[in-house]
Amino acid sequence: MENKTLSDIKINLVEHSKINDIDFENLSFGNVFTDHMLVCDYTNGEWNTPEIKAYAPFTIEPSARVFHYGQAIFEGMKAYKDEQDDVWLFRPDQNYERFNKSAVRLAMPEVPQDVFIDGLKKLLQIEKDWVKRGNGKSLYIRPFMIATSSGVIASPSLNYRFCIILSPAKSYYSGEVKVVIADHYSRAANGGIGAAKAAGNYSAQFYPTKLANEKGFQQIIWTDDATHTKLEEAGTMNVFFRINDTLYTAPTSERILDGVTRKSLIELAKRENINVEVKSVLVEELIAAAKDGSLKEIFGAGTAAVVNPIAGFGYKDEYFELPKLEKSFALHLKEKLTNIQTKVEPDTFGWTVKI
Incomplete structure (x- = not known):
């Protein structure tokens, strides 16, 4: 795997992409994820350097407070590709602002703009081939944050993990509702x-x-x-x-x-x-x-x-x-x-x- 640091984001790229194994015409919403994710931890009262690395499970204590007291928030966004193969976000500032409003309401630390917005842009640059052109096609973006401090005392966590994961999506149709x-x-x-x-x-x-x-x-x-x-x-x-x-x-x-x-x-x-x-x-x-x-x-x-x-x-x-x-x-x-x-x-x- 390739290791480098660029614009205060650690980048750790996979050797082989799984993109050629994906049937983009037969996607079930939210079940397939791209090669990479962004992860950034909050410890000792500050945000650490964000990292883009392989999408994979991560280890967390059974006593992590997200499991016991529910400190967990998320956003839903999409990226789109136009006919010139340029990738676009739709009103990301609104999702960023709302994410931090959610964080404040749940006594969680606000995520800096350079981690959320700049980190997302860098992740999308890496995963741009996962954004497909065509009516209804997009790349669903799921930023989320969870409480990771160990311990079952009923109080806000001291440590948190912010992540962004990406999932290719086709036209969403749920039938007659x-x-x-x-x-x-x-x-x-x-x-x-x-x-x-x-x-x-x-x-x-x-x-x-x-x-x-x-x-x-x-x-x-x-x-x-x-x-x-x-x-x-x-x-x-x-x-x-x-x-x-x-x-x-x-x-x-x-x-x-x-x-x-x-x-x-x-x-x-x-x-x-x-x-x-x-x-x-x-x-x-x-x-x-x-x-x-x-x-x-x-x-x-x-x-x-x-x-x-x-x-x-x-x-x-x-x-x-x-x-x-x-x-x-x-x-x-x-x-x-x-x-x-x-x-x-x-x-x-x-x-x-x-x-």
């Missing part, structure tokens, strides 16, 4: 960590989602924890509702994640002359709109799928099918956003960053 509106379980509560991308937020969703799956629904539209009357998120995504020709989405809060795709779609919709209102939509308003025919669309918004249309929703003992539209806001906005991400259309917002 039907959702059920939550009337008991909650994704997050006021004063909690719902606005952070904390691992525990997602594990807490698995059981109620399992119950929804057993009833024939793929996801849950979460409601506020206090009254279960305000519609907030769909599964692990932000959610939009189209009533007549206006899009509605809930304002961000301590319970709702400040999604990068969400805020991008809001700006894009305004540019496309689609009326958008950031306000809470009540369950009773949604049901009334479904009954009188003014509810046209519901769709989730997130990094993996970009936009995920919803075919229908259930609430208590009722089910409401959504109309099939020729002029869907969801599909129009998805096309426009992915065209910006892949440089098919000009980026008038300044969102894309060349590697």
Whole structure:
């Protein structure tokens, strides 16, 4: 293996890439990873020199506090390749800022920009051949941080590990999605960590989602924890509702994640002359709109799928099918956003960053 130091990043390259063994046309999302990862440890109150090395397991104590007290955060990002074989990131500054907000909320150290952004760029330069051209193709980026101090005392860790791993992805399609509106379980509560991308937020969703799956629904539209009357998120995504020709989405809060795709779609919709209102939509308003025919669309918004249309929703003992539209806001906005991400259309917002 080749060892060298460049721009304060240790680089330890693999001798043989596994890229030729990968079938890029038949990828299962998030199961295949590139040759290298970035690792940086926080010890003695400071960040050490980051290292890019072979993607491989690493050793951690069974008493590491991530296992016992849940200090773990992550981000989801993508890199895209245009027709000139240049690689681009989409709004990485937003993911970086949100990552550190999550770190602060979980009493973890903030990651310096030269470790997160510069380290990611260097990693992508090394792994650029893993970013494939074509509609829907991308390289999924997963930065994460875990607590590594040994000991089972209930207190924040002293040591942490920050990593970035990469996974090639094809066009994400989950089939027809039907959702059920939550009337008991909650994704997050006021004063909690719902606005952070904390691992525990997602594990807490698995059981109620399992119950929804057993009833024939793929996801849950979460409601506020206090009254279960305000519609907030769909599964692990932000959610939009189209009533007549206006899009509605809930304002961000301590319970709702400040999604990068969400805020991008809001700006894009305004540019496309689609009326958008950031306000809470009540369950009773949604049901009334479904009954009188003014509810046209519901769709989730997130990094993996970009936009995920919803075919229908259930609430208590009722089910409401959504109309099939020729002029869907969801599909129009998805096309426009992915065209910006892949440089098919000009980026008038300044969102894309060349590697």
